[in-house]
Amino acid sequence: MVMKNVHIWLPTYLWQILSRPVKKAIVGCSQPVHIYFCFVDHFEPKWKKPSKEIERQRVDIWCEKYPTLARKHKDSEGKYPQHTFFYPEEEYEEEYLDKLAKLCRMGYGDVEIHLHHENDTAENLKSKLIHFKKVLYERHGLLRKNPEDSEIIFGFIHGMWALDNSRGDGKWCGVNNELKVLGECGCYADFTLPSAPSDTQTKKINSIYYATNNTNKRKSHNTGIDVEVGKRSSGDLMIMQGPLALNWKWKKYGIFPRIENGDISHHNPPTKDRVNLWVRQNICVKGAPDKIFIKVHTHGAQESNFPVLLGKPMDEMFSYLETECNDGGKYVLHYVTAWEMFKIIKEIENGKK
Numbered sequence: 001m002v003m004k005n006v007h008i009w010l011p012t013y014l015w016q017i018l019s020r021p022v023k024k025a026i027v028g029c030s031q032p033v034h035i036y037f038c039f040v041d042h043f044e045p046k047w048k049k050p051s052k053e054i055e056r057q058r059v060d061i062w063c064e065k066y067p068t069l070a071r072k073h074k075d076s077e078g079k080y081p082q083h084t085f086f087y088p089e090e091e092y093e094e095e096y097l098d099k100l101a102k103l104c105r106m107g108y109g110d111v112e113i114h115l116h117h118e119n120d121t122a123e124n125l126k127s128k129l130i131h132f133k134k135v136l137y138e139r140h141g142l143l144r145k146n147p148e149d150s151e152i153i154f155g156f157i158h159g160m161w162a163l164d165n166s167r168g169d170g171k172w173c174g175v176n177n178e179l180k181v182l183g184e185c186g187c188y189a190d191f192t193l194p195s196a197p198s199d200t201q202t203k204k205i206n207s208i209y210y211a212t213n214n215t216n217k218r219k220s221h222n223t224g225i226d227v228e229v230g231k232r233s234s235g236d237l238m239i240m241q242g243p244l245a246l247n248w249k250w251k252k253y254g255i256f257p258r259i260e261n262g263d264i265s266h267h268n269p270p271t272k273d274r275v276n277l278w279v280r281q282n283i284c285v286k287g288a289p290d291k292i293f294i295k296v297h298t299h300g301a302q303e304s305n306f307p308v309l310l311g312k313p314m315d316e317m318f319s320y321l322e323t324e325c326n327d328g329g330k331y332v333l334h335y336v337t338a339w340e341m342f343k344i345i346k347e348i349e350n351g352k353k
């Protein structure tokens with residue numbers, strides 16, 4: 001991962017390093033540390049516009065092979081690793097969503113909303129999101145309703161990382177008030193970040209926070225207010241970030257550290273050192289350091305990633321999590337979907353144990 005656009009987030013990262021103890025192993029705490037591990041997938045069967053046969057194969061491979069991998073692993077509660085498929089609105093196929101819904105009902109994950117759009121308007125964006133969430137809920141039994149108002153709610157990942165029109169060139173979005181529109185449409189949290197080395201990356205990193213939309217300004221989520229125990233929610237949308245760091249154990253040209261952004265792919269396979277680095281970023285609700293949230297991501301429908309995501313590298317990563325992050329004393333491991341992660345964060349915020 002090249003050191004591009006590091007000026008956006010490096011000052012914050014250096015401050016975070018200086019403000020916490022440096023530890024070589026997984027971070028400790030005076031009481032058991034609960035590790036919540038969430039794997040989100042920009043799942044795009046129509047990537048590069050292949051034939052229908054290849055699209056179908058991409059979905060079928062996951063439905064056939066993921067259960068075999070997941071059944072080999074369990075967290076502290078006996079739960080399989082959870083995979084959250086963020087499915088693109090513009091790639092909807094009833095057949096593919098039926099298959100993913102079946103996989104999820106078997107206990108292997110969940111489906112949320114992904115979206116690629118360009119030169120869009122707030123009105124059109126709202127229409128697409130409302131229609132798609134109804135399709136997922138009514139036709140496929142996916143998503144869920146808010147018990148307070150019965151509105152269908154969803155998690156979100158923005159295509160091309162361009163949440164809230166955050167690209168410098170203005171491409172792949174066009175909606176400056178996107179955060180507000182998402183909130184109005186029932187989005188409970190955004191899971192797009194980190195996006196480094198893209199210029200869409202925010203200054204705020206390794207955080208769970210509320211962002212407030214400035215309609216006259218793009219990239220309103222560049223800053224925000226941390227989710228905190230006992231403090232009321234604020235802003236327009238919760239931003240759930242994954243780890244962002246410098247990896248000095250995997251250097252470019254043997255000199256420069258690479259960017260660790262939580263991506264799992266054929267050129268970024270998971271390793272023990274990476275797992276330790278994810279944990280050391282201490283992404284948590286402010287005031288609850290004994291509960292750490294790790295959100296990593298992938299593009300699971302790309303064939304080049306299959307050997308990593310459905311093979312030995314992921315198998316070994318889960319095994320490492322289940323030993324080093326689940327020793328029965330210092331660490332307790334929980335596999336969670338994006339929705340489950342959000343619910344736990346809200347419970348912590350509200351002071352529930």
